Amino acid sequence: MKAIVYTAYGGPEVLQIKEIEKPHPKDYEVLIKVHAVSINDWDFGLMNGDFINRMLNGIFKPKRKILGSDIAGRIEAVGKNITQFKTGDDVYGDLSGDWGGFAEYTCAREKALALKPATMSFEEAAAIPQAAMLAVQGLIDKGKIRAGQKLLINGAGGGVGTFAVQIAKLYGVEVTGVDRTGKLDMLRSMGFDHVIDYTKEDFTKNGKCYDLILDVKTNRSMFEYARALCRHGVYVTVGGSIGRLFQALFLAPWISLIYKKYFRLVALKPNKDLAYMNELFETGKVKPVIDGPYKLDEVPELFRIFGKGEHKGKIVITM
Ligand SMILES: NC(=O)c1ccc[n+]([C@@H]2O[C@H](COP(=O)([O-])OP(=O)(O)OC[C@H]3O[C@@H](n4cnc5c(N)ncnc54)[C@H](OP(=O)(O)O)[C@@H]3O)[C@@H](O)[C@H]2O)c1
Numbered sequence: 001m002k003a004i005v006y007t008a009y010g011g012p013e014v015l016q017i018k019e020i021e022k023p024h025p026k027d028y029e030v031l032i033k034v035h036a037v038s039i040n041d042w043d044f045g046l047m048n049g050d051f052i053n054r055m056l057n058g059i060f061k062p063k064r065k066i067l068g069s070d071i072a073g074r075i076e077a078v079g080k081n082i083t084q085f086k087t088g089d090d091v092y093g094d095l096s097g098d099w100g101g102f103a104e105y106t107c108a109r110e111k112a113l114a115l116k117p118a119t120m121s122f123e124e125a126a127a128i129p130q131a132a133m134l135a136v137q138g139l140i141d142k143g144k145i146r147a148g149q150k151l152l153i154n155g156a157g158g159g160v161g162t163f164a165v166q167i168a169k170l171y172g173v174e175v176t177g178v179d180r181t182g183k184l185d186m187l188r189s190m191g192f193d194h195v196i197d198y199t200k201e202d203f204t205k206n207g208k209c210y211d212l213i214l215d216v217k218t219n220r221s222m223f224e225y226a227r228a229l230c231r232h233g234v235y236v237t238v239g240g241s242i243g244r245l246f247q248a249l250f251l252a253p254w255i256s257l258i259y260k261k262y263f264r265l266v267a268l269k270p271n272k273d274l275a276y277m278n279e280l281f282e283t284g285k286v287k288p289v290i291d292g293p294y295k296l297d298e299v300p301e302l303f304r305i306f307g308k309g310e311h312k313g314k315i316v317i318t319m
Pocket of ligand 1: 156157239309
């Protein structure tokens with residue numbers, strides 16, 4: 001089968017398309033013919049090999065050599081301990097921890113998968129898992145989003161932001177999106193009430209305040225975020241600069257105590273809310289924003305595009 005393989009950490013040039021042996025499922029796995037896979041920020045971190053990702057996937061070189069967590073495909077074989085799925089089922093999910101999605105076939109544990117609704121395409125399904133889970137868990141579980149609030153999404157035009165605005169709108173909140181100039185028209189068309197071009201305006205200094213901030217970049221100091229929050233406002237980060245995240249962990253209790261503004265961090269629970277996303281999709285309330293689909297041999301170039309932030313929504317690759 002064809003797969004995108006990497007044997008050393010580095011830039012997109014370390015990703016190479018190779019012909020390798022098709023995997024065999026273990027007793028607790030299913031074999032999936034992958035129809036679509038999407039790129040996540042985490043794949044990018046695993047390719048570069050920053051400190052935290054080396055802890056996860058090998059200090060000197062990658063242990064798991066095929067990246068790709070968010071896949072959609074058809075089950076081709078099942079291990080003997082599999083109870084929830086059968087051959088021929090169409091499934092999707094986030095395989096993070098095992099990865100292996102940038103390939104024509106991959107193996108997965110059943111807890112990483114949900115049945116794909118018949119009305120959802122493989123491309124749409126592959127766009128959902130990680131980004132939509134971060135949006136749901138950030139807004140609902142950590143942010144406790146409520147009707148009438150003012151919400152700001154920092155880094156609005158990528159995977160998480162494009163799901164988050166659709167989910168937030170179901171709660172009747174006013175949503176502001178922050179991203180670069182070229183993405184603002186797309187944000188408006190998606191239902192953002194206000195957009196801010198971060199190359200021209202600093203949302204922490206415009207005199208406005210927000211009840212809830214959902215941040216995918218975490219590129220500002222915690223004091224700047226505190227300034228942009230209304231009293232009793234909540235800031236939720238799903239990820240971004242490691243230095244800023246450590247700063248948040250250290251300063252959050254003090255800022256809560258002094259300013260009565262609250263800081264929360266999402267630790268992704270993979271696949272937890274796929275059933276909820278199926279329901280939102282089937283009732284026409286949420287639709288993934290897809291950049292593509294592209295082909296497997298384009299993956300190194302697509303990582304270049306992703307690294308420069310030139311994508312809109314989720315980059316999806318089909319086999
Ligand atoms: N918490 C967890 O357990 C967990 C697990 C997995 C992933 N994550 C995190 O989840 C996040 C993934 O988000 P995503 O998929 O939405 O990423 P994404 O698709 O890369 O989107 C990020 C958006 O932010 C924009 N942006 C860049 N610089 C900005 C700035 N200074 N101000 C405002 N916007 C800016 C980017 O556009 P331009 O670059 O074009 O400006 C892009 O549109 C990452 O932070 C990742 O680390 C967290």
